[in-house]
Amino acid sequence: MNETVLSTLEGPIAWITLNRPERLNAMNRPLVDGLIAALSAAEANDDIRAIILHGAGRAFCSGDDLKDLDAQTASEAETQDWVEAIQAVTRHIMRSRKIVIAAVHGWCVGGALEWAINCDFRLFAENTRWFFPEVGYGLFVTGGVTALLTKQVGPQVTKELLILGERHDAQKALETGIAWKVVPDDTLLDAARQFALAIASRPAGAVADVKRAINDGFHSSLEDAMAQETAATVRGFLSPEAQAKAKGF
Incomplete structure (x- = not known):
C-alpha cells in the first residue's frame, strides 16, 4: 500500500495529501506514482467535483528528495522515466475535468511549485515560502512552466524567478499571480473546502468545458514546452556537477 499519498473523499471533494512529513513531503518515486494514482482515481469518480491537493505536516512539498539524486548510478533511460513521471502529474492536473485546487503552506519548492x-x-497560507532552485543547480524546471508562467506573468518576471531562484513569501506569490488568494495559516484548509463546495454547486459539464476551453486556448504550447523541459531536465539530472550542487544544498 502506498502511504506517501493519501486520498480521502468528503462529499463532492477528493482530498489528496502528500504524506512524507518527515521529509517535508519531498518528491520520490512512490510519492509521484501515488499522486498519479490518486488523481486518476478522482478523475474516474463521477461523484467527485473538485480535488484539493495539499501536504501533510509543515510543508506542501520541498521539491525533489535530494537524497535520491545520484547521477553516477542513474541511467539516461531511468532518468528519462523519472522526469516523464513528474510531467505526467502535470498532464493529469491540467487535463482533468475536475477543478484542482492547491492548498499550499510552508515550503513549496521546485517541481511541487510547478505542480x-x-x-x-x-490558495497560499501566509506562512508559505516558495522558489525555483533548479537552474541554480544546473537542472531545469518541469510542469510546462516555461510556457505557463511566461503567459501569466510575462517573460521578464519568469526569467527572474527561474534564473535567480530567489526565495519569496506568500505576498510575492499574490503579487505575481502565482497565488490566487493568501489566507491565514489556520484557515487554509477550510477556505479550500468552502471554495471546492462552491465549485461543486455549479453544473459539472459546464465547469469542465470552461476549464478545457481556457486551458486549450491559454496553454496551447504546453506540450512543446514540456518536451523541451523534459530533455533539459534529464540532462541536468545526469550531470554530476548539478547533482553535487543539489546535494550540497
Missing part, C-alpha cells in the same frame, strides 16, 4: 501552478486555483 501548484498547474492547478486551477492556488
Whole structure:
C-alpha cells in the first residue's frame, strides 16, 4: 500500500495529501506514482467535483528528495522515466475535468511549485515560502512552466524567478499571480473546502468545458514546452556537477 499519498473523499471533494512529513513531503518515486494514482482515481469518480491537493505536516512539498539524486548510478533511460513521471502529474492536473485546487503552506519548492501552478486555483497560507532552485543547480524546471508562467506573468518576471531562484513569501506569490488568494495559516484548509463546495454547486459539464476551453486556448504550447523541459531536465539530472550542487544544498 502506498502511504506517501493519501486520498480521502468528503462529499463532492477528493482530498489528496502528500504524506512524507518527515521529509517535508519531498518528491520520490512512490510519492509521484501515488499522486498519479490518486488523481486518476478522482478523475474516474463521477461523484467527485473538485480535488484539493495539499501536504501533510509543515510543508506542501520541498521539491525533489535530494537524497535520491545520484547521477553516477542513474541511467539516461531511468532518468528519462523519472522526469516523464513528474510531467505526467502535470498532464493529469491540467487535463482533468475536475477543478484542482492547491492548498499550499510552508515550503513549496521546485517541481511541487510547478505542480501548484498547474492547478486551477492556488490558495497560499501566509506562512508559505516558495522558489525555483533548479537552474541554480544546473537542472531545469518541469510542469510546462516555461510556457505557463511566461503567459501569466510575462517573460521578464519568469526569467527572474527561474534564473535567480530567489526565495519569496506568500505576498510575492499574490503579487505575481502565482497565488490566487493568501489566507491565514489556520484557515487554509477550510477556505479550500468552502471554495471546492462552491465549485461543486455549479453544473459539472459546464465547469469542465470552461476549464478545457481556457486551458486549450491559454496553454496551447504546453506540450512543446514540456518536451523541451523534459530533455533539459534529464540532462541536468545526469550531470554530476548539478547533482553535487543539489546535494550540497
